[in-house]
Amino acid sequence: MNPFQKYWPIILIFLLFMGCGDNERITAFKKVNLVPMTEEKIVENQTVLVKGDRIAEIGDTDKIRIPQNAKVIDGQDVYLMPGLADMHVHLRNDWPLSQLDMYLANGVTTVRDLDGRDFMLQWRTEIKAGQRSGPTLYVAAPTIRGHEKNPSELVLKRNSGYDCIKLYSYLSQENYQKVMEIARKQQLYTIGHIPFAVGLDGVIAAGMDEIAHVEELSFELIDFDRTKNLNPEEWLPYVINNAIQQNKVSLGFDIKSINKNQRKRLSSIISKLKPANIPVCTTLVVDDVIVQKLFEPNTFLARSQNMYLPQMYKQALLQGKEKHQIQFGGIKDLAPFKYDLDKTLLIELHRAGIPLILGTDAGTGAMGIVPGFSVHDELRILVENGFTPYEAIATATVNASRVVAAMTGKNEFGTIEIDKRADFILVNKNPLENVAHIKDNRGVMAAGEWYESPYLQSIISPALLPGIAIEGNVFQVRRSDNSLNTNIEIIIGESFIGQLPDAVDSISVTLTGPDGIPSRVTLPHYRYFEQLRDFWYRIDGPPALGEYTFKVTGQGLSGTATDFQTVNRALPFPDITTFSPAKGATLTSKTPTFSWTPVEYPDCEIYYRLVINDLAGKRIYGTDRTQNMLSDTVAEGILKPGQTYQYRVRITDSEDWVEMQNRSDSQWLTFTMSETLE
Numbered sequence: 001m002n003p004f005q006k007y008w009p010i011i012l013i014f015l016l017f018m019g020c021g022d023n024e025r026i027t028a029f030k031k032v033n034l035v036p037m038t039e040e041k042i043v044e045n046q047t048v049l050v051k052g053d054r055i056a057e058i059g060d061t062d063k064i065r066i067p068q069n070a071k072v073i074d075g076q077d078v079y080l081m082p083g084l085a086d087m088h089v090h091l092r093n094d095w096p097l098s099q100l101d102m103y104l105a106n107g108v109t110t111v112r113d114l115d116g117r118d119f120m121l122q123w124r125t126e127i128k129a130g131q132r133s134g135p136t137l138y139v140a141a142p143t144i145r146g147h148e149k150n151p152s153e154l155v156l157k158r159n160s161g162y163d164c165i166k167l168y169s170y171l172s173q174e175n176y177q178k179v180m181e182i183a184r185k186q187q188l189y190t191i192g193h194i195p196f197a198v199g200l201d202g203v204i205a206a207g208m209d210e211i212a213h214v215e216e217l218s219f220e221l222i223d224f225d226r227t228k229n230l231n232p233e234e235w236l237p238y239v240i241n242n243a244i245q246q247n248k249v250s251l252g253f254d255i256k257s258i259n260k261n262q263r264k265r266l267s268s269i270i271s272k273l274k275p276a277n278i279p280v281c282t283t284l285v286v287d288d289v290i291v292q293k294l295f296e297p298n299t300f301l302a303r304s305q306n307m308y309l310p311q312m313y314k315q316a317l318l319q320g321k322e323k324h325q326i327q328f329g330g331i332k333d334l335a336p337f338k339y340d341l342d343k344t345l346l347i348e349l350h351r352a353g354i355p356l357i358l359g360t361d362a363g364t365g366a367m368g369i370v371p372g373f374s375v376h377d378e379l380r381i382l383v384e385n386g387f388t389p390y391e392a393i394a395t396a397t398v399n400a401s402r403v404v405a406a407m408t409g410k411n412e413f414g415t416i417e418i419d420k421r422a423d424f425i426l427v428n429k430n431p432l433e434n435v436a437h438i439k440d441n442r443g444v445m446a447a448g449e450w451y452e453s454p455y456l457q458s459i460i461s462p463a464l465l466p467g468i469a470i471e472g473n474v475f476q477v478r479r480s481d482n483s484l485n486t487n488i489e490i491i492i493g494e495s496f497i498g499q500l501p502d503a504v505d506s507i508s509v510t511l512t513g514p515d516g517i518p519s520r521v522t523l524p525h526y527r528y529f530e531q532l533r534d535f536w537y538r539i540d541g542p543p544a545l546g547e548y549t550f551k552v553t554g555q556g557l558s559g560t561a562t563d564f565q566t567v568n569r570a571l572p573f574p575d576i577t578t579f580s581p582a583k584g585a586t587l588t589s590k591t592p593t594f595s596w597t598p599v600e601y602p603d604c605e606i607y608y609r610l611v612i613n614d615l616a617g618k619r620i621y622g623t624d625r626t627q628n629m630l631s632d633t634v635a636e637g638i639l640k641p642g643q644t645y646q647y648r649v650r651i652t653d654s655e656d657w658v659e660m661q662n663r664s665d666s667q668w669l670t671f672t673m674s675e676t677l678e
C-alpha cells in the first residue's frame with residue numbers, strides 16, 4: 001500500500017475541515033447582557049452570532065439557534081459592549097511591546113493614526129487579512145505641517161492609500177486654501193489643527209471635516225495677529241505670550257473670571273461650530289498628563305502603565321528633558337490654566353451637542369501617553385466633566401464610527417447591530433454604571449477574532465518587558481577573626497543605563513525558609529562597589545538556609561534573581577605563615593609570584609582565589625576561583641614600582657560566584673613593589 005492510500009482517510013477528513021474555511025467561522029455569545037450603544041439601554045439575555053468578521057444575528061437567547069460548529073462563549077451575568085476606538089494616535093513600532101497588542105488588551109478595536117507612515121498601511125492590510133492581530137486601522141497621510149515647499153502638491157502625493165489628510169498649525173492662509181481646494185476636489189477627508197494664520201472662521205469656511213484636538217479651540221480665546229508672517233517655531237511662543245499678557249499670568253489664573261470674561265467668546269465658538277457640525281477629537285488626557293508631570297511627578301511616576309513606556313522616555317523624564325518639561329519651563333502655571341480652559345471648552349461643546357470623538361494622542365514616545373491605557377483615562381476625564389458613562393462611551397464607539405463613515409463611506413462599527421463589524425469587549429460589570437468597569441474584561445473580539453483575557457494579559461505581561469539584569473548571591477563568610485557573617489551581594493548588569501548607585505530606587509531580599517514560609521530580610525545600608533556594579537550588605541551571623549529572592553527597581557524597570565543557601569560550612573583559613581611573599585616584603589620582580597599551602601577540608605571541593613587591593617581598598621587584581629590553585633604569577637604592568645599593596649587568599653566551595661555558599665578569608669598581607677623592578 002502506498003502511503004497516500006494509507007493516509008487517505010485522514011487527508012480527507014483534514015480537507016473537510018479546511019473546507020470550513022475562515023469565512024465560515026462562527027462565534028456565539030450566549031445569554032449576554034447586551035450594551036448595543038444604539039441608545040442608552042441594556043438588553044438582557046441576548047445571544048449574538050458572529051460569522052467571519054460580522055454580526056450575523058442578535059436576539060433573545062431562546063430564539064437564536066446556535067449552529068453546531070459555533071464556538072460558544074458563555075455570557076451569563078456579563079456585558080457585551082462594542083469595542084472602543086482611539087481616533088487620534090501615533091503608532092510606533094519601536095516600543096518595548098507591540099502597541100497593537102496594548103490596544104487589544106485594553107479593548108481598543110479601532111485606532112486612527114493621524115500622522116501615517118507606510119508601515120502602518122502594511123499593518124492595516126495584514127490585520128484586515130487576518131495575518132496580524134490588532135485593532136482595525138485607519139491611517140492619515142503624513143501630516144502636512146505648513147513649512148514644506150509646496151504643501152498643496154503634497155495632498156496628491158500623500159493621497160495614495162491613506163484614509164485622510166491631516167493638516168497642522170503652520171499652514172499660511174494661502175496654502176491652506178489651496179490644500180483644502182485640492183482635498184475637496186479629490187473628496188479627501190480633512191482633519192487638522194486650526195492653523196494660526198487661518199483661525200476657526202477660516203477653517204469652517206474652507207469646510208475642514210474635523211478638528212484634531214479640543215485644545216485647538218482654546219487659541220480662539222486669545223487675541224493675536226493672524227496676519228503675522230511667522231516661522232513655525234515662532235508661532236506658539238508668540239501666541240502663548242499674548243495669552244499670558246492678556247490673562248495677567250503674574251497674578252495667578254482664575255478660570256472663573258476667565259470664564260466670565262470669555263463667556264461671549266465661548267458662545268461665539270459654539271455658535272460657529274454648531275451649524276458646521278464639525279466633530280472635535282478630545283485628547284484631554286494630554287492636559288491631564290502634563291499637569292501631573294509638572295505638579296505631581298510622583299503620581300505620574302507611580303502609574304503602573306508607565307512600565308510600557310520606552311526607556312528613552314523615562315530617562316528624559318528623570319533628567320527633566322521631557323517634551324512638556326521643556327515646553328512649560330518657566331511658565332509652569334500655564335499648564336493647569338490650559339487644562340481648565342480645555343475642560344471648559346469640552347463642557348461647552350458637550351452641552352451644545354457638538355460631535356465629540358475620543359482621541360488620546362497616544363504612542364509617540366514623547367509625551368508619556370500609553371496606547372490603550374490612555375483610552376480609559378480619557379473616558380474617566382470625560383465623566384469627570386459631566387458626561388454620563390453612556391455619553392463618554394459613545395465618543396469612542398458610535399461617534400467614532402460616524403466620523404469613519406464620513407471618511408470611508410462605511411458606518412460599520414461602534415454599535416452592536418446586525419452586519420456591523422464584530423468588535424466587542426465582554427466586561428464583567430455594567431459599563432453604563434461606571435466606565436472603569438470596562439477595564440475588567442473577559443475577552444475582546446476584534447473583527448471576529450476572539451481573544452480571551454488571560455491571553456491578552458500574557459501578550460502585555462510585564463515579564464516580556466526588558467527588565468534590569470541582576471545577579472544575586474547570599475553566602476557565609478568566615479572572617480579572619482573567626483567571626484561568621486552573611487554577605488548579600490547584588491550585581492547590576494551593564495544593560496541598565498541609569499547612573500549607579502543613585503538610579504536604583506529599591507533593593508529587597510526575601511527569604512523562603514525550608515518550611516516554605518517567606519520573610520523579608522532586613523538589610524543594613526548598602527555599600528557600593530563601583531568596579532563590579534555591586535551593592536553589598538553585611539549582616540552579623542551565618543545566613544539562614546533557604547531560597548533568597550532579590551528584587552531591584554529603578555527607572556521604572558525591575559529585575560529579580562534567586563539564590564539558594566543550602567549549607568553553612570566552616571571552611572578553614574589558609575595559613576598566612578606559609579604565604580609568599582611574607583607580610584611586609586618588598587618585591588623586585590616585574591612579574592611576582594604569590595603562593596600558599598592548601599587547606600584541609602574533605603567535605604567539598606576547594607577553590608582558591610588571590611585578590612590584590614591598593615591600601616584604599618580598590619581592587620587591583622583578582623584571579624578566578626580555581627580548584628587546587630596554590631600559586632599565581634601576576635603579569636607585568638599591573639603592580640606599579642614604589643607602590644604598597646595588600647593581598648589575601650579566599651577559600652570557596654564553588655568556582656561560580658552565584659553558586660558559592662561559603663567563603664573564608666585569610667588576613668590581608670601588605671607588600672611593597674621596589675622602585676626599580678627587574
Ligand SMILES: [Zn+2]
Binds near residue numbers: 088089090114361
Ligand atoms: Zn497627535
